[in-house]
Amino acid sequence: MDLLRRSFLARALLAFGVLGGLGTAPGARAEPASIVVASTTSTEQSGLFKHLLPAFEAKTGIAVKVVALGTGQALDAARRGDADVVLVHDRPAEEKFLAEGFAMQRQDVMYNDFVLVGPKADPARVRGNDVVAAFGKLAAAKAPFVSRGDRSGTHSAELRTWKESGIDLNAVKGEWYRDVGQGMGPALNAASALDAYILADRGTWLSFKNRGELTILVEADKRLFNPYGVMLVNPSKYPSVKAKEGQAFVDWLVSPEGQAAIASYKIAGEQLFFPSASR
Known part of the structure; x- marks a missing residue:
């Protein structure tokens, strides 16, 4: 019985790091930071x-x-x-x-900066360096537009731009406005499949491979600073x-x-x- 007690006590002390003043059992590896x-x-x-x-x-x-x-x-x-x-x-x-x-x-x-990406044919005629005017044209034309819709920084920037354009998005959006609720890569994939406009950060756009007929249409506006x-x-x-x-x-x-x-x-x-x- 005494032997059993001593064995149990030794294991308990070792577990609590007090045997021999050590914090871990001999040979044990600390978890990497x-x-x-x-x-x-x-x-x-x-x-x-x-x-x-x-x-x-x-x-x-x-x-x-x-x-x-x-x-x-x-x-x-x-x-x-x-x-x-x-x-x-x-x-x-x-x-x-x-x-x-x-x-x-x-x-x-x-x-970096945001860019307004859209079909090379640019049916809404937004090409230039005025993103606020471009958003106004998108709403007027009801041009296909993909929104991340995910409370991201990009989504917040998009919503601010609609507001600066004088557009009440809730009043005008319909089937032309696609809210995908996803990250930048999946949202760009959706825009490519739909041949739609989208606000993107330049970094993800540059690394994006599935561009289809999309290209940068609006850039170099100080309001696109990111x-x-x-x-x-x-x-x-x-x-x-x-x-x-x-x-x-x-x-x-x-x-x-x-x-x-x-x-x-x-x-x-x-x-x-x-x-x-x-x-």
């Missing part, structure tokens, strides 16, 4: 993360799991404590997230947040090394994202 980043479909589907993460993981040993959602959904995931870091592109929604106390700081990381921000989820809200590892990722993104990695990502010689960190 990892974080969850809630980000946008544009950063994932453009291929940016596949370009960035190997360099960060090699430097720090921290593995990154990306959950790619629309910006609104990514911020909601962080509000539930399901992410350590958010990297998104809807400034008003980001500022609301900050005001609610879910993050302590937002940092600029990079930018900034991205990064935030560590506030650990005082959620103690489960891996603050040290998450901050290491934020710091790397805005460091000269991270900014150079962002700038170096190109498709067919064209840069997809432009670094914008202030430090």
Whole structure:
């Protein structure tokens, strides 16, 4: 019986990390450090993360799991404590997230722009560099239009543009307006199949292969500017947040090394994202 007691006690002490002052059993391997980043479909589907993460993981040993959602959904995931870091592109929604106390700081990381894509024949005659006028023409012509409809940064930008165009979307939309409720890649696939117009981020468009008869029709309007921000989820809200590892990722993104990695990502010689960190 004494032998059994001693054996049980030894196993219990070992399990609680007090035998011999060790935190883990001899030979046991600690779990590798990892974080969850809630980000946008544009950063994932453009291929940016596949370009960035190997360099960060090699430097720090921290593995990154990306959950790619629309910006609104990514911020909601962080509000539930399901992410350590958010990297998104809807400034008003980001500022609301900050005001609610879910993050302590937002940092600029990079930018690109939105483009209005449509059929090469351009039946609504929107071609040019005035996106507000173009949206007015789309509504007047009831030209086939695909909306992401997923509370993403791109969807928010689309809704703002309809409003700036003086269009009451609820009053005018009909069969010509297709709300797909999906990410940028699937939405572009739908637009290609329907020969429809769509607002897209340039990064995903450049990496998109199934273009069909679609082409960029409106660009170079300052209202199409698309900034991205990064935030560590506030650990005082959620103690489960891996603050040290998450901050290491934020710091790397805005460091000269991270900014150079962002700038170096190109498709067919064209840069997809432009670094914008202030430090």
